[in-house]
Amino acid sequence: MAATNGTTDQIPVIDLSGPEGTVAKELVNAATTCGFVYIKSLGKDIPLESIDGTFALSKKFFSSPIEEKEPFKIKEDNRGWVAFHAETLDPKTMGDFKEAMNLGGFLDRKAQQPLPPVFKDHEPELYAFQRYCQNLMNKILDLFAIGLEVSSPTEGSKWFSNRHGPEPTPCTLRLLHYPPLPPNTELQPKVDIRAGAHSDYGSITLLFQRPGQPGLEILPPSRSSSSNTENWTPVPVFPPGTESDPSPPILVNIGDLLSHWTNNLFKSTVHRVVFPGGGKEAGKDRYSIAYFGHPIGDTVLEPVPSEKVKALAGKGGSDVQAMTAHEHLLSRLKATYLGMYKDEGKGTAEVGAT
Ligand SMILES: O=C(O)CCC(=O)C(=O)O
Numbered sequence: 001m002a003a004t005n006g007t008t009d010q011i012p013v014i015d016l017s018g019p020e021g022t023v024a025k026e027l028v029n030a031a032t033t034c035g036f037v038y039i040k041s042l043g044k045d046i047p048l049e050s051i052d053g054t055f056a057l058s059k060k061f062f063s064s065p066i067e068e069k070e071p072f073k074i075k076e077d078n079r080g081w082v083a084f085h086a087e088t089l090d091p092k093t094m095g096d097f098k099e100a101m102n103l104g105g106f107l108d109r110k111a112q113q114p115l116p117p118v119f120k121d122h123e124p125e126l127y128a129f130q131r132y133c134q135n136l137m138n139k140i141l142d143l144f145a146i147g148l149e150v151s152s153p154t155e156g157s158k159w160f161s162n163r164h165g166p167e168p169t170p171c172t173l174r175l176l177h178y179p180p181l182p183p184n185t186e187l188q189p190k191v192d193i194r195a196g197a198h199s200d201y202g203s204i205t206l207l208f209q210r211p212g213q214p215g216l217e218i219l220p221p222s223r224s225s226s227s228n229t230e231n232w233t234p235v236p237v238f239p240p241g242t243e244s245d246p247s248p249p250i251l252v253n254i255g256d257l258l259s260h261w262t263n264n265l266f267k268s269t270v271h272r273v274v275f276p277g278g279g280k281e282a283g284k285d286r287y288s289i290a291y292f293g294h295p296i297g298d299t300v301l302e303p304v305p306s307e308k309v310k311a312l313a314g315k316g317g318s319d320v321q322a323m324t325a326h327e328h329l330l331s332r333l334k335a336t337y338l339g340m341y342k343d344e345g346k347g348t349a350e351v352g353a354t
């Protein structure tokens with residue numbers, strides 16, 4: 001249950017094992033105010049060994065020689081390795097101080113892309129972690145449907161999750177590595193950014209962080225109308241109430257698609273990753289793992305059968321237009337990467353992941 005703090009700027013912490021109706025309400029409340037929520041990680045939904053094991057594999061992969069990563073460079077299908085400085089989430093910065101590895105959906109327990117040597121022997125573990133993430137995502141989507149009182153005689157609380165399956169899922173499991181600033185380098189906070197300001201494109205994102213590796217910041221919706229940079233709010237790895245938990249809570253945030261689908265009731269909050277402590281801790285690596293949830297591409301984003309969502313139609317909410325999830329993604333990519341997506345058939349390249 002939520003250790004609520006009353007303001008919309010702070011991210012609530014929720015334990016999913018509380019009473020279903022209460023948890024559903026708290027989740028919807030977080031989605032409509034902050035757009036971010038922490039889910040306590042006590043090993044119930046995702047075993048802690050699976051999280052730790054995936055981080056260990058990630059570390060091993062990123063520290064392998066470049067020749068072992070180069071052949072797995074990202075392709076137009078958005079799967080593969082994104083080299084250091086290859087992605088610029090915020091065009092005002094030089095390019096993100098990070099490298100990443102995107103894994104697409106699995107089919108019959110097999111990755112649908114060539115796997116680098118480090119991962120080849122661990123495909124079952126990667127598959128298991130991907131399943132845990134998909135199941136947790138579906139559980140949260142079901143709780144959203146309950147909290148929104150979605151009324152569908154045939155689908156009930158499965159209204160959102162039914163539109164996110166079956167295998168292979170279009171969701172992306174993304175391993176991230178933010179290397180330290182090179183020694184004797186003066187931090188230029190406006191330029192040296194680990195991940196530039198952006199919102200995620202899909203439905204929801206799960207984000208895993210490591211103890212002692214902070215750096216994520218959000219622009220709370222309640223304060224993002226002003227351009228004052230001081231509105232950036234750090235997101236601690238262990239927020240109050242979780243310090244003695246065995247693992248950092250999992251962050252869940254709403255993406256642009258779900259915000260659009262809910263007539264802007266749910267907020268897709270802008271976030272970024274900086275060198276923590278004003279650069280004092282710039283000598284440390286940061287590893288994170290993101291699971292980007294997306295509905296199946298041909299899902300029509302028809303109005304959500306919920307009075308709470310319908311009430312917003314025409315009242316400042318963006319009335320849902322009949323478009324598919326894939327068309328929505330393309331429109332977001334076009335808005336962000338003007339010029340790169342003149343040809344609709346080109347695919348979603350490396351930028352589809354956010
Ligand atoms: O590494 C992080 O904490 C955030 C990553 C992120 O926001 C993204 O890749 O979309």
Ligand SMILES: [Fe+2]
Pocket residue numbers: 198199200271354
């Ligand atoms: Fe993000």
